[in-house]
Amino acid sequence: MEVEKFYYDNKIVKFFAYATIFWGVVGMLVGLLIALQLAFPFFNFKIEYLTYGRIRPIHTNAMIFAFVGNAIFTGVYHSMQRLLKTPMYSKVLSYIHFWGWQIIIGLAAVTLALGFTVSKEYAELEWPIDILIAIVWIIFGINMFGTIAKRRVDHLYVALWFYIASWVAVAILHIFNSFAIPVSFMKSYPIYAGIQDALVQWWYGHNAVAFFLTTPFLGLMYYYLPKEANRPIYSYRMSILHFWTLIFIYIWSGPHHLLYQAIPDWAQTLGVVFSIMLIAPSWGGMINGLLTLRGAWDKVRQSPVLKFMVVAVTAYGMATFEGPMLAIKTVNSLTHFTDWTIAHVHIAGMAWNGFLTFSMLYWLVPNIFRTKLYSIKLANYHFWIATLGIVLYAIPLYWAAVTQSLMWKEFTEEGFLRYPNFMETVVQILPMYYTRVIGGVLYLTGAVFFIVNIVKTIRQGSFLAYEEASAAALPPKRGKRLMGEMIHGWLERKPIRFTFWVIIALLVGSVFSNIPFMIIKTNDPSLAAVKPYTPLELQGRDIYVREGCYTCHSQIVRPFRSETERYGEYSKSGEFIYDHPFQWGSRRTGPDLARTGVVGGKMYKTAAWHFNHMYNPQEMNEQSIMPAYPWLISNKLDISSTPAKIRAMLILGVPYADDYPERANMDLMKQADSIAADLKVNGIEVSSDREIIAMIAYLHKLGRDLIPMTKNTPEKEIDTPALLSDQPSLEAGKLIFTNNCAACHGALGQGNAIGPNLIDNFWLHGSKDSEIYKSIHNGIPAKGMQAWKDLLTPAQLQQVYSFTVSIIGTTAPDSRAPQGSESIRTKTE
């Protein structure tokens, strides 16, 4: 057979490698900034484009699609040419792919900062960018399959199977999760709502982890680990088993992100079962990787490439054990919505994806620059400092997760929440957030060492843009199964059939876990009480989405006593039928907001409270880590979009009247005026055309439709306890006051922008002992004061009541002006 000469394109590999490094540093810097924001809210700078809610998605998108994405393409373009003994199918397509991907990343960064987001995690980008992603992905696919078609090697090596599966799965996931109705050039609503949207999103989200962060990297492992160790993969047989079982099982597991949430039990069980089964293929891959080094472990001491690779593969094993454990319902009830999830993804992201990328680049850059690595010593420093960084990042977050979750769930002996104030549980974990920042700084420092090493290596080398190679051409007509050839061996020679079976493996799980929700009514019940959003609430919801509130606040109350005691009635699936997109969230950095609109509920806050809280959260509670949103007060609400939004909702099946788009703004203005009037009564002058008004309207909608479902119990006569005057009781009362009342009434009871002055002789709700006690006991729900009977023990109520009475007549600087009627109390009262 004639030997043909050809040239590998190293230039495109170099381009992707440089992009990997550049976006990696950008993504890590943004990650560091959001870690600082969580520890010190000052770092939000009160600039809307830099607030946590907007730049957290920039961090996740940058790390996943920019850093890891470019790393995948670097490895794929490098290894594929060599495994197939052919240059890429088309240089033009390679460069369209490269520049197209970089443009997408740039657009993502800009649009997310500007607040253009769908709010679906890792799929936040708006529809024009989604279309661009699909086009670039298809171009990549044409180039990849074209290269496979003109190969000079008959069999496809295992790394290529993983590349094929990744391409197919990402295409399916991206397309089906991105279906949306455009409202304007940069605004759309997903076609799915509520539990359907949640299911589809986490089918996507979980499998973005699987087929973007895992399978392509397994392909890279199967190529670069044998190269550096200079020995074949431990078991090719195991790699076949690993591949098929992994891609088959992964796709089913998405519902484990929604345990105890408002999806049917059978779907949760499905997610749990398949998640646990996932340990087997994942560990098969890890063991296959690590055992490749059997008899060659001495090389690990010498080679930084292997050092990074071994930790990466080990971290893959750890993360793929941890993931299934987190999918066990009892474990999940403790860890979900906590920092455990953040630690879990960072073990995988920093160690598996990050270290494998560093490993690959430490191998690849000297290789294409025809030189040696500039300094092994520097690479070793990088290794150790980054490893320490991961440890200091992850361990504090595990600690924070357990601490906070147990605090959320702890009850007193009397049966009350021990930490009714959510802020207490946040303050407790702040030291862990400081440590996390240190871990991030160390990891970034390691990356700086890496860049120095790579730059020096590049400078000392000489780049070989087109590398000469030769191989014999494949004989034509080689399709039939050979005598004695097993099916898989034959399949490895038939890329189209191979891809067909990959699609089947992926579709079985996708169909089983998603289709029932589309066609079985009982899986997606509706509640008659739930009404569509008013135009103002809809606009407010879009602002909530724009600001990324879902990154810190969930909107789903799980059926645990600790949650119903804290937030109110647990969430039902029928509540979310008009939610395009759903807003359940995945982390509770702040409290759940699903019941914020239930007047008299545990989470209800007045319009004035929301106004002041949004304007300056630290004024309400100086320990709050929430960013301020002053622009919501200065920004005028754009109501020109209302008709288009209502029309889009009508297309999605929301039951507005057909002519409602044209008259929606009249209702919007009426509702806005009533909220502005309410604020005015509470001393806040704000125009009714501001964004804050819409945000308040939306927050007051949450859970409100369920009010008719809650029981109205007649008010009982309350026995007013005796006033305590002993010092220990008053001290105890003061402590309760500081923890629970000071946020609204000032540390000395002098009042503030939210709550009235408690130390003067003016009274809004009566000055008698019984009236004061009743105000504390039942709260003033209409004005946002909660009923403390639900959160404090009778003894605590007596203590805080006694303390409150004891401070009447005292003085304090900056006291709020008197409100209500004057009444001088006497001791006998």
Next chain:
Amino acid sequence: MKLIQYAMGDMDVPAIFPILAMLIFLALFIVIVWHTYSLKKTFVDQMADMPLIDELTSNENTSKDE
């Protein structure tokens, strides 16, 4: 589609999905295990060696400060 919708709408316990899924997986798993371990050793070794023969130069990552 309507037929499926009709049939599934009557299903009292959609829990059949996880069970069916398990059965599908188990069948697939058994077939793959049996098939994989039926592969000839010469073929398997040849395939496993592919990354090592894809170019004449193997790793050259030895540093100057080694």
